[in-house]
Amino acid sequence: xxxxxxxxxxxxxxxxxxxxxxxxxxxxxxxxxxxxxxxxxxxxxxxxxxxxxxxxxxxxxxxxxxxxxxxxxxxxxxxxxxxxxxxxxxxxxxxxxxxxxxxxxxxxxxxxxxxxxxxxxxxxxxxxxxxxxxxxxxxxxxxxxxxxxxxxxxxxxxxxxxxxxxxxxxxxxxxxxxxxxxxxxxxxxxxxxxxxxxxxxxxxxxxxxxxxxxxxxxxxxxxxxxxxxxxxxxxxxxxxxxxxxxxxxxxxxxxxxxxxxxxxxxxxxxxxxxxxxxxxxxxxxxxxxxxxxxxxxxxxxxxxxxxxxxxxxxxxxxxxxxxxxxxxxxxxxxxxxxxxx
Amino acid sequence: xxxxxxxxxxxxxxxxxxxxxxxxxxxxxxxxxxxxxxxxxxxxxxxxxxxxxxxxxxxxxxxxxxxxxxxxxxxxxxxxxxxxxxxxxxxxxxxxxxxxxxxxxxxxxxxxxxxxxxxxxxxxxxxxxxxxxxxxxxxxxxxxxxxxxxxxxxxxxxxxxxxxxxxxxxxxxxxxxxxxxxxxxxxxxxxxxxxxxxxxxxxxxxxxxxxxxxxxxxxxxxxxxxxxxxxxxxxxxxxxxxxxxxxxxxxxxxxxxxxxxxxxxxxxxxxxxxxxxxxxxxx
Numbered sequence: 001x002x003x004x005x006x007x008x009x010x011x012x013x014x015x016x017x018x019x020x021x022x023x024x025x026x027x028x029x030x031x032x033x034x035x036x037x038x039x040x041x042x043x044x045x046x047x048x049x050x051x052x053x054x055x056x057x058x059x060x061x062x063x064x065x066x067x068x069x070x071x072x073x074x075x076x077x078x079x080x081x082x083x084x085x086x087x088x089x090x091x092x093x094x095x096x097x098x099x100x101x102x103x104x105x106x107x108x109x110x111x112x113x114x115x116x117x118x119x120x121x122x123x124x125x126x127x128x129x130x131x132x133x134x135x136x137x138x139x140x141x142x143x144x145x146x147x148x149x150x151x152x153x154x155x156x157x158x159x160x161x162x163x164x165x166x167x168x169x170x171x172x173x174x175x176x177x178x179x180x181x182x183x184x185x186x187x188x189x190x191x192x193x194x195x196x197x198x199x200x201x202x203x204x205x206x207x208x209x210x211x212x213x214x215x216x217x218x219x220x221x222x223x224x225x226x227x228x229x230x231x232x233x234x235x236x237x238x239x240x241x242x243x244x245x246x247x248x249x250x251x252x253x254x255x256x257x258x259x260x261x262x263x264x265x266x267x268x269x270x271x272x273x274x275x276x277x278x279x280x281x282x283x284x285x286x287x288x289x290x291x292x293x294x295x296x297x298x299x300x301x302x303x304x305x306x307x308x309x310x311x312x313x314x315x316x317x318x319x320x321x322x323x324x325x326x327x328x329x330x331x332x333x334x335x336x337x338x339x340x341x
Numbered sequence: 342x343x344x345x346x347x348x349x350x351x352x353x354x355x356x357x358x359x360x361x362x363x364x365x366x367x368x369x370x371x372x373x374x375x376x377x378x379x380x381x382x383x384x385x386x387x388x389x390x391x392x393x394x395x396x397x398x399x400x401x402x403x404x405x406x407x408x409x410x411x412x413x414x415x416x417x418x419x420x421x422x423x424x425x426x427x428x429x430x431x432x433x434x435x436x437x438x439x440x441x442x443x444x445x446x447x448x449x450x451x452x453x454x455x456x457x458x459x460x461x462x463x464x465x466x467x468x469x470x471x472x473x474x475x476x477x478x479x480x481x482x483x484x485x486x487x488x489x490x491x492x493x494x495x496x497x498x499x500x501x502x503x504x505x506x507x508x509x510x511x512x513x514x515x516x517x518x519x520x521x522x523x524x525x526x527x528x529x530x531x532x533x534x535x536x537x538x539x540x541x542x543x544x545x546x547x548x549x550x551x552x553x554x555x556x557x558x559x560x561x562x563x564x565x566x567x568x569x570x571x572x573x574x575x576x577x578x579x580x581x582x583x584x585x586x587x588x589x590x591x592x593x594x595x596x597x598x599x600x601x602x603x604x605x606x607x608x609x610x611x612x613x614x615x616x617x618x619x620x621x622x623x624x
Contacts, residue, residue, distance in 0.1 A: 030527075037528040041444035042456060044437045045497045049463055052494030056471025056478075063473060073481060120363050123355040133610040134367040136617070140606045142557035144574040145595045148581060149373045152380065152588050160376060196370060197617060204618035253467055256559045256574075263581055277560070284473055285564060294473045301470045308465065 057301070064294035075291060082295035092296070094271045095279040096303075098183065102258070102275065103251035105187035106194075111243065113195050115236075118202035119228060132203075135196030146189050147260035151176075154185040176262060182273040189257045198243050205239035206232060245311050252304050253277050276300050374596070381405070381593030401593055408580060408594030415569065416594070419576035420601075423556055426488055426572055430495045431551040435544045437497035442505025443536040447518055448528075457506065464499040472564060479565055490565045491572070495555060501547055504620065508543035509536065546616035549609055556602055573598050 064082055066075030086092050117135060125131055138146070153160040154175040162172040175181045209232065217227045255277040259265045266282065267274025274282075280300065284293030382401035409416040444450070445457050475494065476485070484490040513535060521531045537544075559574040566575055580594045606613070 033528045034522075035450070038444040038448040038450035038453070041448075041532070042441040042502075045441045045460065045499070045502050046456075048437075048494070048496050049499065052475065053463060053466060053471060056474040057466065059474035060471055063477075073477065117363075117366055120355070120359050120366075123359060125355060125359075125363075129611055129614065131363055131367070132614045133606075134363075135370060136610065136614055137606065138370045138373075140553055140557075140602045140613075141599055142559070142574045142577070142602075144557075144559050144577045145599050146373070148577065148591060148595050149377050152592065153373070153376060192370070192373065196366075200614060200617045201620075207618075249465070249467060253470075259559075260578060260581065265578075280472075281564070284476075290473050290477065297470045297473060301467070304467060 060294045060297050063291055064298050066291045068290035068294075070288050070290070078291075082292045083299070085292060086295050086299065091271055091274065091279060092276075092299075095267075095274045095276045098179075098258075098267075098271075098273055099252055099254065099275045101180070101183045102186050102190070102254060102273070103248070105183050106190040107244065107247050107251060109187075110191045110195050110198065110247070111240065113191070114198035114202055114243070115233075115240070117195065117199040118206055119232060121199065121203050122206040122232075132200060135199055137196070138193050139197045141193065143189070143193060143256035144260050146193055147186075147257045150185060150189045150192070150257075151261045154188075176268070177272070179272045182261070182268065186254075186257050186261060186273055190251070190254070194247070198247075201243055202236055202239060205236040209235045241311070245308065248307055248311060249304060252300070252307065255281070276303075374599075377592040377596050380588050381590075381596055383589050400589065404589050404593035405597045408590045409597060411580070413568065414576050414579050414594070415571055416576055416598075418569075419571045419573045420598075422488060422570065423573040423601075426491050426562075427552045427555040429492050430555045431548045433492075433496045434498055434501045434551045435548045438501030438505045438547060439509075439537060439540045439544055440532065441497070441502045442507075442509050442540070443513075443532050445502070445506040446508075446510035447513060447515060447536070460499050460502050464503065472561065475561075476564060485565050486567045486570055488566075488570070491558075491562050494561070498551070501551065504547055505540060505543060509540055512543070513539040546612055546619075549613055550616065552605075553602065553613075 063075060065077060065079060067078045067081070068075040121128075121131060121135070155162065156172070156174050156176045159175065161175070166172060173181045175185045213231050213235070214227060217231050222230060254275050258267060258273045258275050259278055259281075261273055262268065265278075267278050276296065277300070280293050280296040283289050283296060378401065379395070379397050381404055382397040382399065384398065384400055384404075408414065441460075445453060445460075479485050479490045517535055518531055521535060526534070557574060558572075559578070562572045562575050563578065566572065568575075568579060571579065577595060577598055580591050
């Protein structure tokens with residue numbers, strides 16, 4: 001504050017009010033500055049979020065109850081007809097199945113690989129920064145580019161993977177025809193791009209583990225592998241759950257990779273790799289049915305919320321249970337460490 | 342990161358086995374680029390040959406040239422557009438996030454706590470689910486096909502505000518602000534001279550992140566832009582639609598389009614690594 005008016009005597013309310021009215025315009029401007037400029041500074045975020053985030057999501061609910069006319073660019077209220085249509089559409093359920101399948105095929109191997117890579121990076125390596133940069137490299141490549149490269153490597157007839165497989169005597173796999181192989185190929189693209197990124201996040205968590213825990217475990221005779229499972233994994237579990245949650249929110253919205261997996265972008269002849277966001281796009285900008293696309297958007301939103309809440313619930317159970325274990329383990333380890341010394 | 346010698350799950354220096362495993366990971370993360378170069382430097386028949394040579398051919402530049410000059414792809418326009426969109430988005434996100442972060446971290450005002458919680462809550466809201474009304478709004482305004490339609494919804498992000506709030510609350514001493522105020526500095530000058538200066542390291546990381554994310558963004562630009570005025574990922578998607586047989590051209594084009602970010606990564610990868618790791622500890 002640039003100015004403060006101290007009540008001279010007694011400090012009665014009458015007096016203060018009088019003093020306040022005697023503030024000159026500079027002082028008053030200073031007061032306003034202190035009081036209102038914070039709101040001015042945070043306003044841009046809330047305006048942008050309101051215009052580009054909140055309003056569209058609410059308006060999506062409104063449009064989803066309408067039969068949208070593209071020529072007039074306005075709609076007509078029809079109730080829950082669009083939701084009804086979508087929920088009775090076979091393609092919606094195929095897309096839901098594919099989305100979950102691709103998500104599981106990417107999330108689980110990715111988490112395991114990222115944890116192992118993080119553990120390897122969490123050592124006294126030479127040229128540490130270079131290794132870290134190396135694992136992060138795929139992250140800067142656009143998913144569209146990754147998809148073009150991998151869809152070529154996973155080619156049905158002349159792809160690299162099938163050539164290698166036939167070299168070791170395995171029959172070629174129809175990556176662009178069969179359901180699960182196409183999901184594996186798309187999950188591989190996701191893993192390629194995100195494993196290193198998540199490894200760095202887990203690495204940061206590993207470096208925050210107090211060193212005395214390892215020392216105590218070593219004194220207790222725990223070997224490397226045992227220390228990894230009994231100290232490292234429990235300690236980084238909250239971060240792992242964070243990684244899982246972000247992977248879920250991103251994974252359920254997957255679009256770029258499956259869209260670019262073949263030339264038509266429709267998710268395969270039998271919708272083998274059609275995902276929900278692709279389904280939304282096809283309805284909205286392929287068939288130009290905005291009301292129906294909005295209904296799909298809200299359904300996807302609800303699914304994401306449900307999964308996130310479920311995650312949260314599981315997290316709380318896990319982490320609180322884990323905390324108790326952690327504390328007791330910590331103290332017991334410390335005690336043994338002291339005893340050992 | 343603090344420079345310290347220490348042991349964690351292994352004692353002493355890591356074994357050669359660890360180095361070998363990491364080398365395998367590294368090869369895995371680089372191989373797709375080499376594969377693209379291998380195919381992109383051959384000709385249309387390379388991919389179909391029975392005995393693939395692991396040595397690149399000599400046609401990379403001519404393939405790249407042909408992919409770039411394809412009139413349907415609009416490569417140069419896409420490159421310029423991507424630079425404009427990513428730069429403007431990064432600059433505005435950094436500035437507006439620092440401004441809001443300064444207010445949340447260092448200024449006292451009514452409702453600051455709940456408002457910050459609101460910011461964090463919006464991070465969980467997948468903004469792209471509002472694409473239908475956003476598209477309708479853009480087409481009513483006549484903005485579809487223009488870069489503004491891509492830039493405006495991305496001017497500032499919740500992540501950015503959160504990130505700068507976290508950073509400034511520990512990097513900028515409150516006494517410094519009070520001193521400036523006593524000296525008669527207005528709020529905005531205090532922000533300009535103290536807030537922006539203190540925020541510099543975190544701002545650089547945020548800029549890098551925002552730039553990379555925006556550069557790679559596909560879904561919304563694909564919807565709202567048209568083929569005459571694309572960003573690079575949109576142009577790449579047209580590359581495949583045009584050359585669906587000749588992968589040597591497609592992959593040469595992919596590599597050329599990826600080159601700018603690879604160069605950026607070589608110079609700033611270090612900061613990106615430490616940014617991700619710092620964000621993880623705070624998040």
